[in-house]
Amino acid sequence: MDIVRCVSCDGYGWFEDDDGSTQDCDWCGGVGYVYRDANGVDRRIPESDYQQVADRLEQLETQRLRDLGYTGDAKRPWEQAIRRAHRSTDET
Numbered sequence: 001m002d003i004v005r006c007v008s009c010d011g012y013g014w015f016e017d018d019d020g021s022t023q024d025c026d027w028c029g030g031v032g033y034v035y036r037d038a039n040g041v042d043r044r045i046p047e048s049d050y051q052q053v054a055d056r057l058e059q060l061e062t063q064r065l066r067d068l069g070y071t072g073d074a075k076r077p078w079e080q081a082i083r084r085a086h087r088s089t090d091e092t
């Protein structure tokens with residue numbers, strides 16, 4: 001299964017409203033990336049998959065930010081989701 005940049009938010013995972021507030025992208029669930037199957041159909045990455053695709057998303061996000069010439073911190077919603085899901089067992 002390929003992972004591609006969300007066509008709706010272009011990898012951002014969120015939109016900024018005119019008033020400056022932000023909202024998560026509905027298409028990708030705020031992740032910024034979606035699965036693309038062999039038929040070229042995109043679908044949202046389920047939260048249960050975040051951990052196993054986190055490394056892949058990290059690479060894609062690093063590449064995207066490099067393309068943008070952006071050097072600041074990335075917003076990584078999938079990592080936040082992972083931290084929430086594994087708070088009890090994963091915290092060091």
Ligand SMILES: [Zn+2]
Binds near residue numbers: 006007025027029
């Ligand atoms: Zn999106």
